[in-house]
């Protein structure tokens with residue numbers, strides 16, 4: 001464990017998958033931290049703007065005065081600072097691949113599975129496109145309890161916070177069954193494994209409240225796509 005008398009703060013948001021994964025990581029390590037919640041859909045606090053002036057996004061992690069944005073970097077930093085209960089694979093190739101899949105989920109799956117889907121006039125085609133991407137994850141998890149192997153790890157935190165506990169709430173609100181059990185049995189088994197972990201249950205947003213929040217995001221995406229951009 002790192003030294004005592006640590007000052008650890010997390011500026012996050014209850015609905016943000018990027019914040020949820022950092023809280024899972026901190027709790028898994030047993031790190032005590034002060035949590036400050038941002039309602040970023042309404043306003044951004046002066047503290048958030050001061051600590052993350054470039055992206056102005058949550059989460060922001062503060063450790064003994066050192067400020068760090070970006071959830072992947074924060075999880076890596078936490079893992080290297082508090083070395084109990086490893087989060088990232090120690091093997092360099094496995095670690096690189098965990099980072100690769102994390103980027104794929106946060107960028108590709110989110111873009112195709114939410115932004116393109118909401119904007120699409122052909123929902124069936126958009127669902128198929130998203131499911132094609134999700135099939136890669138179905139292959140990755142096949143035969144494993146977790147992406148991290150026998151225990152929850154970095155990729156479980158990233159994929160879990162983003163797909164079943166965030167995007168799936170938007171899909172449910174839109175009446176879309178994106179990851180049906182018969183098509184994605186392995187991912188559904190993995191989701192059940194995740195839900196069995198108390199720390200995960202403590203960190204994920206309340207489903208009904210989150211569906212409401214995700215539908216606001218859906219409306220924003222729709223409204224933005226109606227705006228014609230003339231450069």
Ligand SMILES: N[C@@H](CCC(=O)N[C@@H](CS)C(=O)NCC(=O)O)C(=O)O
Nearest residue numbers: 016017018040057058059070071072
């Ligand atoms: N790449 C960042 C993404 C963070 C992010 O997109 N946060 C969202 C909340 S889910 C945010 O703060 N949005 C505010 C905005 O876009 O203005 C990470 O991994 O931490």
